[in-house]
Amino acid sequence: MHSFDRTPGPQTGAYVPPARDIRDYMAEAAPVGVGRAVVVQASVDGTDNSRLVQVLGAEGPVALRGVAMIDGDADLPALHAAGIRATRVQDRARLGDSALEALPQLAERVAEVGWHIELNTEPRSFEHIAAMVPLLPEGVRLVLDHIGHVDPAEPQALLRLLGTGRVWAKLSPTRVSTDIGRYGDIAALIEQIGSAFPDQIIWGSDWPHVMTCEPLPELPPMLALCREALSTDTFARCMWDNPERLYGF
Template sequence: MPNHSSTPLRCDCHIHVFDRDKSYASSTYQPPGKGIEAFRAEGMVRGIGRAVLIQASIDGTDNRYLVETLRAQAGIELRGVAVIDEQTEGLDDLDAAGVRAIRVQDRTRLGRNDLDRLPVLARRAATMDWHVELNTEPARYGRLQALMASLPADQPLVLDHLGHVSPHDIEHLAGLSRLLDTGRVWVKLAPTRVSQSPDRYDDLAQLIHHLAGRYPERCLWGSDWPHVMTAPPLPSSSAMIGFLERELTSAQFEACFSSNPAALYRF
């Protein structure tokens, strides 16, 4: 869906889609059977015209539904972040469908600590000119920092969910800043896994000011729609966008929602 408007399309850089016909009986959680049409109805608010589909942990390396959704496009510009392993085939087909990155899980909560596999997976991604998106936590920042030299040169590394920092923990912020100071780490200003103030997010204001003020060219936003493993009431994309409109300058907001995702995901 080309953009013929002079107004830049805003991008939600972190959503999941789920095949309602697929059984998840043995999964760690039961996802809602919501695909891209449900996102169009619920998440395309306040100028959102682009989205990045993130392969969910419970789908593993079976990227078929992700690819099906990307190929359909469905009235919204889409890109994808796939999950691969050392043996995954068909990377060219993933790229042709719109995949622009791989995701690596490194979260104790999910029982996945794959950080030591990052170098080999990152090298596989680099053969396709893809970046890496990492779902990790502050306790692992030191290990990640040590691995940076072994990753392909200049390959971007994106941290999901504000790096899962506690917003007022000085050590967490220092560790996140050290990673961002490498010049190749990006961060998603996705508040729902971090804030203790649902749909207000005022406890994140100081953190957001620091990140957007110091690293404006490497901030993104993602809603985490449809909010799996989240207790109701479910977060509102409009509330998140409103919070960031209040806390960011107009230039920071435009970068976070439009120009940064356009560059990173090659819209």
């Protein structure tokens, strides 16, 4: 999920940040049983992780970890001490060419603090990423945000990438499904990924759903999708065991 500020701010990127923060998320998440959350640095904040670090220090009923966006001057040990466990790389066609070429060097850097790399990428880059996997330091994982923005009808390239064993998928349904609130069009995909790769999946809500049309997605239907599409054991891995390993909860 992302956290912004309850005081509306100016548009500094592709969207106007919604006036919703971690307290709003906790109010929605805690009643449905969410006890842990990962706050991802929003693209509008660039590599200034000061708001993220502040959010991670918030007290409340939900334990927090973070995913930062870093530059060459980032103090990784200090960010790690604040609760950050990964860095994010943007690789979307609408954003232009990204830093994928620097992925091996970035992986060397984050390996020193035991982080993984979250990729906001899409199928056009899957083959390229697969070719880079052997170049990464042992133990560094890649996590595909938004299920890699895959077409649910054509998951083969995604499954091959997960088959490397070094790549995970974040089961955030709202950027892939066109059936928001029911998610019937991706239930088979979630079932297939969960069955084949039960130790390489985590769930994500993408709250508070920036650049998303009304009505905005809600947490309970997303949780219901995973509960119904995954076996009882795989659901537990996705929601508890895997994120515990990945983020050090």
